[in-house]
Amino acid sequence: MTDEPAFPANAFAKQDGSDDADFYAEPRFVTHIDDGAIAALTSFYRRALTEGAVILDLMSSWISHLPEDVPFADVIGHGMNADELRNNPRFQRWFVQDLNRDVHLPLAAQSVDAVLIAVSIQYLEKPIAVLKECARVLRPGGRIIISFSNRCFPTKAVAIWLALGHEDHARLIELYLEHAGFDGIATHILCDGVAGDPLIALSARITQS
Structure with a gap:
């Protein structure tokens, strides 16, 4: 399924419509989930990612949450702040790009084994x-x-994200993945949120050659 679904008008509008480059101009050397959620995400990556893989860490920062004991052939970083990306020790290479202005990734077709969006x-x-x-x-x-x-x-x-609850966020991402052509979509509850930050991951594969 690759046709575009019909979303409500202004579904992807933002309260702050100013240039994202300005918003992210100053580096933020902070984490955006708590230690328990970070550990759970790292553990999931350890199970899901293959040693020696080429990884694209999209919309990233100064920390990738990748397991330190798993070697990868290449980890490519992307984000909105060069200082943050420069300080990420896992990146062999990285690039700054506003995906809301230009969605095209400067990478060759069929060149990576996994894409992460945390x-x-x-x-x-x-x-x-x-x-x-x-x-x-x-x-x-x-x-x-x-x-x-x-x-x-x-x-x-975006407005549609703010309008939905936590469980509906998973369904929204599933819808995105379906319409982008992904298969085998699975939802993984990594942290239930009872004792800290909740964390859910969706995984999917691309099967077309």
Whole structure:
């Protein structure tokens, strides 16, 4: 399923419509989920990602939550702040790009094994177009992992995200993935939120050659 679904008018509008580059101009060397959620995400990555894989960490920062004991062939970072990306020790290379202005990823088709989007999907104004680009750069059988919690910069999150509850966020991401051409979509509850931040991850694969 790759046709575009019909979303409500202004579904991807934001309270703050100013340039995202200005909003992210100053580096933020902070974490956006608590230690328990970070540990759960790292553990999930350890199980889900293959040693020696080429990883694209999309919409990232100074920390990737990748397991330190798993070597990867290449970890490519993307984000909105060069200082944050420069300070991420896992990145062999990285690039700054506003995906709300330009969805095209500067990577060759079928060049990565996994794409990660950690607690950032809520900021995309053209999420299906971006995920179609992720599908393009993934090798057949490649995996995407999108995680989310209940935290965000509310003025920069899209309206549809703010209007939905936590469980509906998972269904929204599933809808994005379906319409971007992904298969085998699965939802994983990594932290239930009882004793800390909730964390849910959706994983999917691209099977077309």
